[in-house]
Amino acid sequence: MNEKEMIRISKRLARHLRHDPAALGLTLAPGGWVAVDALLRALSITRSQLDEVVEKNNKRRFAFDETGTRIRASQGHSVAVDLGLPEATPPDVLYHGTVAKFLDAIFREGLRPMNRHAVHLSTTAETARTVGARRGKPVLLRIDAAAMAAAGHAFQVSANGVWLTSEVPPPYLTRLA
Numbered sequence: 001m002n003e004k005e006m007i008r009i010s011k012r013l014a015r016h017l018r019h020d021p022a023a024l025g026l027t028l029a030p031g032g033w034v035a036v037d038a039l040l041r042a043l044s045i046t047r048s049q050l051d052e053v054v055e056k057n058n059k060r061r062f063a064f065d066e067t068g069t070r071i072r073a074s075q076g077h078s079v080a081v082d083l084g085l086p087e088a089t090p091p092d093v094l095y096h097g098t099v100a101k102f103l104d105a106i107f108r109e110g111l112r113p114m115n116r117h118a119v120h121l122s123t124t125a126e127t128a129r130t131v132g133a134r135r136g137k138p139v140l141l142r143i144d145a146a147a148m149a150a151a152g153h154a155f156q157v158s159a160n161g162v163w164l165t166s167e168v169p170p171p172y173l174t175r176l177a
């Protein structure tokens with residue numbers, strides 16, 4: 001499969017596994033899982049195409065269950081879903097990339113999940129900068145995750161290494177650049 005075709009399939013997977021399964025006549029089972037058979041039929045793709053997208057996806061956005069018969073998005077959902085991820089202790093510092101126009105609101109009310117299910121945080125400044133750059137000139141925020149964890153905020157880490165939490169109140173945020 002060429003790169004263009006992979007991206008096309010990946011975008012369709014992201015749309016349906018995170019946001020709009022109903023558009024394909026699919027529903028997400030608990031945990032966000034969808035039967036691979038049903039997905040292949042709905043997207044008119046083959047199992048080997050799906051395997052290739054899952055394996056080569058640049059952010060490893062999708063994962064099969066241990067039987068290989070079900071698939072889900074590892075994070076990024078807007079539909080209600082409980083991924084059943086265990087609580088995990090975050091690194092002391094995490095990063096979030098955003099853009100200047102959101103800063104007033106962010107420093108007033110904290111980082112919020114907005115349309116997604118959780119706030120997404122990165123372990124490296126570089127990744128966060130890339131996330132912010134999707135919207136314009138990136139602005140980098142440093143999150144004092146150690147202090148948040150000490151204060152009882154729960155964190156989870158997705159299968160593809162994104163740290164998730166339900167909010168980051170302003171006292172834990174510092175603007176870096």
Ligand code: HQG
Nearest residue numbers: 061076097098102105106109110111112114115116120131
């Ligand atoms: C901002 C992509 C105003 C927040 C990326 C962000 C990531 C606020 C936007 C993943 C706010 C939400 C997630 C507040 C947060 N007031 N704005 N209180 N709190 N915001 O897309 O983190 O390619 O839902 O800064 O690479 O940008 O889809 O979150 O700018 O990993 O796999 O509101 O999505 O991955 O935007 O991105 P998003 P995000 P995929």
